[in-house]
Amino acid sequence: MPNYSPISPGPLNGKKLIEVSHMLMGPYCGMLLADLGMEVIKIEPPDGDIARTLGPHSIDGHNAYFVSLNRNKKSITLDLTTDEGRKKFHALVAQADGLITNLRPGAINSLGLTYDKLKHINPKIACVAMTGFGLDSIESERPAYDYIIQALVGIMDLTGEPDGYPTKAGYSAVDNSAGIMGALGLLARIIEGKGGQVDIAMHDVMLSQLNYLAGAWLNAQEKPVRQSLSAHPYIVPAQVFASADGWLTLFITHDNFWNKFCEIINKPEWITDERFCTMKKRGEHRVSLIPLLNEMMKTKTSNEWEALLIPLGIVVAGIKNLSEAISSPLTKDREMVIKLKDDETNFLSIGNPIKNIGYKTTYNISPKLNQDPNAQFES
Numbered sequence: 580m581p582n583y584s585p586i587s588p589g590p591l592n593g594k595k596l597i598e599v600s601h602m603l604m605g606p607y608c609g610m611l612l613a614d615l616g617m618e619v620i621k622i623e624p625p626d627g628d629i630a631r632t633l634g635p636h637s638i639d640g641h642n643a644y645f646v647s648l649n650r651n652k653k654s655i656t657l658d659l660t661t662d663e664g665r666k667k668f669h670a671l672v673a674q675a676d677g678l679i680t681n682l683r684p685g686a687i688n689s690l691g692l693t694y695d696k697l698k699h700i701n702p703k704i705a706c707v708a709m710t711g712f713g714l715d716s717i718e719s720e721r722p723a724y725d726y727i728i729q730a731l732v733g734i735m736d737l738t739g740e741p742d743g744y745p746t747k748a749g750y751s752a753v754d755n756s757a758g759i760m761g762a763l764g765l766l767a768r769i770i771e772g773k774g775g776q777v778d779i780a781m782h783d784v785m786l787s788q789l790n791y792l793a794g795a796w797l798n799a800q801e802k803p804v805r806q807s808l809s810a811h812p813y814i815v816p817a818q819v820f821a822s823a824d825g826w827l828t829l830f831i832t833h834d835n836f837w838n839k840f841c842e843i844i845n846k847p848e849w850i851t852d853e854r855f856c857t858m859k860k861r862g863e864h865r866v867s868l869i870p871l872l873n874e875m876m877k878t879k880t881s882n883e884w885e886a887l888l889i890p891l892g893i894v895v896a897g898i899k900n901l902s903e904a905i906s907s908p909l910t911k912d913r914e915m916v917i918k919l920k921d922d923e924t925n926f927l928s929i930g931n932p933i934k935n936i937g938y939k940t941t942y943n944i945s946p947k948l949n950q951d952p953n954a955q956f957e958s
Contacts, residue, residue: 589616589938594769595956596620597671597678598652599659599692601628603725603751604709604781605681606648607758612677612765613651614931614940620671620954621652622659627948639924646945647928650919654946655954659690672700674956677765681709684719694776705768707777709761714778723781725753732785733803737792741805756788757781815861815868819898820876827881829872830894834858839891844875905929919944 591612598609598621606621606628613619621628628645636643658664672678680692687693687708694706708714711723729735729747739746757779764777786793792812795801803812809828810818817830831837834857841849849855854864861868876884881897888895899907910916917930921944931940 589614589940590935592616594618594676595674596765597622597668597675599678599680599682599690600709601681602630602633603648603754604758604761605679606630607755608679608681608707608709608761608765609652610648610650611759611762611931611933614942615933615935616938617677618956619652620951620956621649621654621946622668622671623654623656623948625656625658627656631948638926640947641924641926641944646919646926649945650928651941651943652946653951653954654949655951656949665691669697669700671954671956672697672704675701675704676769678704678706679709679761679765680707681761683722684708684710684714687714694774698774701774703772703774705765705771705774705777707761707765707768707779709757709779709781711781713780713783714776716780725751725781728753728781728785732782733789734785737803737805739805741807743805753781753785757784760784810865810869813862814858815865816872818869820873822876822879822881822884822897824880824882826898827876827884828896828898829876829884829888832858832894836891836893837861840888840893843887843891846875917942 594612594617596609596612596617596619598605598619600606600609600621601623609619609621628649630645630648631642634642634644638646655667657667659668678692678697680687682690682692687710688696691697692706693708693714694704697704697706710719711728712718712721726747729752730745734752735745735747738748761777761779764779768775768777792803796803806812806818808819811830814830814832817832819826819828831840837855837858838850841847853860854867855861879887884895885897904910905916913934915930915932917928919926919928919942924944926944928942930942
């Protein structure tokens with residue numbers, strides 16, 4: 580690991596953010612920015628972010644779901660439907676560089692959480708609204724969660740076995756992706772320095788991530804279809820294989836890697852075989868090659884294949900579960916499991932993936948509800 584300075588405020592030190600959000604997308608966006616040094620004041624309704632009640636796990640009074648998304652923040656409860664609540668909120672707006680929210684557009688507008696409603700207080704504030712379908716689209720008020728977006732943009736249709744049922748990604752891919760986009764969009768407006776509104780739609784974010792698949796459809800009317808065992812639509816072999824003791828994924832692109840692979844498995848004749856000699860040919864003859872590889876890959880364990888192929892530069896990996904991934908030497912080396920310390924507990928969490936050389940991220944546990952009732956931004 581690089582040498583980080585022992586104490587660092589982070590590259591966003593001095594920037595001030597108001598977060599009016601709940602559940603995952605907005606809080607994740609705010610947490611990423613807080614980890615990078617931005618001062619974040621989280622405004623919650625009087626009964627708190629619903630995430631404080633999600634899931635069965637509580638450690639020393641801290642809800643595990645909530646803590647995983649809200650470290651390094653302050654918490655204040657305000658009823659933004661009241662004059663008193665709005666007055667306190669506007670006092671924070673006057674000092675803030677940014678505002679993030681992921682409420683529904685109707686609530687965002689009625690509560691005055693847009694640049695147009697706040698520019699008279701602070702013309703340089705950057706506001707980002709992360710919603711399902713955009714602030715003012717034809718479906719802006721349609722309810723949206725991660726599941727719904729995965730269903731609507733084609734992700735579920737593309738995931739799973741060809742003869743199986745549509746399948747969602749195994750984690751909240753939409754919420755996390757939109758949170759990252761929200762942070763990027765907000766920072767762009769803050770850097771510009773003029774203030775303004777950023778409109779992030781979960782629907783748009785996930786369509787953008789279908790990039791080359793969408794490009795093939797838009798320009799060649801090639802309809803993407805599910806591939807067996809998570810196979811890549813163009814690259815062969817690039818998919819999941821059964822090994823002697825489990826599963827692994829093998830991904831061979833360039834022909835020089837294919838040649839190395841053929842040599843190491845004692846199949847040099849495949850290098851010149853007209854069906855397999857180039858990446859294009861392998862794609863055309865997938866149905867001939869994959870059954871041969873299926874039998875070959877079953878002859879060794881996943882670890883044995885890794886030991887054999889990784890030194891050659893071939894992309895291969897045994898399929899791990901979450902426990903194995905978290906306990907891996909690489910996770911430890913990258914310091915991705917961190918402790919959120921306070922006076923009551925040592926809470927384990929996943930750290931920020933952004934490693935800024937010269938900065939060491941400080942991780943403070945998430946605030947209790949209304950922990951900072953008189954919160955103001957530091958000067």
